[in-house]
Amino acid sequence: MNNKELVLFHQNKYPHMLLEDHVKRIHQMIFGPAHAHNQPSLAKIQDYITSEINEMNVNDCDDDIIDIGNGFVRIELGMIIREQTPIDLCSHAFFSSMNSIYIDKDPILSMKSAIDELEHMIENNQLPYDIHESTSWLIHYRSMGYPVIHHSAIYRKLYRPHYRVIHSTYIPNLKK
Numbered sequence: 001m002n003n004k005e006l007v008l009f010h011q012n013k014y015p016h017m018l019l020e021d022h023v024k025r026i027h028q029m030i031f032g033p034a035h036a037h038n039q040p041s042l043a044k045i046q047d048y049i050t051s052e053i054n055e056m057n058v059n060d061c062d063d064d065i066i067d068i069g070n071g072f073v074r075i076e077l078g079m080i081i082r083e084q085t086p087i088d089l090c091s092h093a094f095f096s097s098m099n100s101i102y103i104d105k106d107p108i109l110s111m112k113s114a115i116d117e118l119e120h121m122i123e124n125n126q127l128p129y130d131i132h133e134s135t136s137w138l139i140h141y142r143s144m145g146y147p148v149i150h151h152s153a154i155y156r157k158l159y160r161p162h163y164r165v166i167h168s169t170y171i172p173n174l175k176k
Contacts, residue, residue, distance in 0.1 A: 003029070003114050006069050007121060013066070014159055018152040019122075019129050019137055026114045027148055029069035030107050033098050033165040040098075046091040049164070053077055053087075056162055066163075072097070074163040075171070085171075093170035100167045111146040 001009065006029070007022055014021070040048075062076040063084055075093075079085045115138060121127050122134045141149075151161055 001067060001069070003069060003117055004121065006067065007118060008126070009067075011127060014155065016154055016158050018154060019118075019134055020149055020152050021155045022118055022127075023115065023138075023141060024149050024151055025068050026111065026118065027146065028074070028165045029072055030110045030114065031148070032070075032072050032100055032167060033094060034100075040095070042091060042095045045095050046087060049077065049080070049087060049091055049094075052162060053081060056081070057160075062160075062162075068165065071168050072165055073168050073171075074161075075166050077162040077164070089171070090164060090166070093166045094164045096170045097165065097167040100169075108146060112142070115142065115146070 003026070006025070010022065010025055011017055056077065063078040063082050064074075064076045065079075066074040066076075068074055075085070075090060077090075080087050080090055118127075119135065119138055122129050122131055141147075150156075151159075155161065
């Protein structure tokens, strides 16, 4: 899927997404999980995933693999809880993805292009956002240099995201 198709897919799957949730997905699509930690060890990654799983409520356990673009996917941690994938595989794939050769070579140019496309979709009423508020928000985001951002409070409340961004190359046999 191209970025426009992915934006629409995510909007349909998560109808209460705000603009920043789309921007977060775009950032993950371009940078992968490289922003998540500063030089972590595989053991620290596995410990952090284990800690997050231990804090999850059973109702927070989605078991999806969601395409976010450029070969990157979000793997829900519920797949580990439901024993659909081992924690060591997820940890290793996440670790490998952090330093992936698949991370975009010119991320700022790619972010600019993808954000411009998102803004164009809003201008054409393909997404349910106010054009003036969206334009103002995107101008500010661009001026900060396309930083990593968090999911909106609404997204966190409704969808309870617990996932890791992994390049699909590192999990070729893992299917939902």
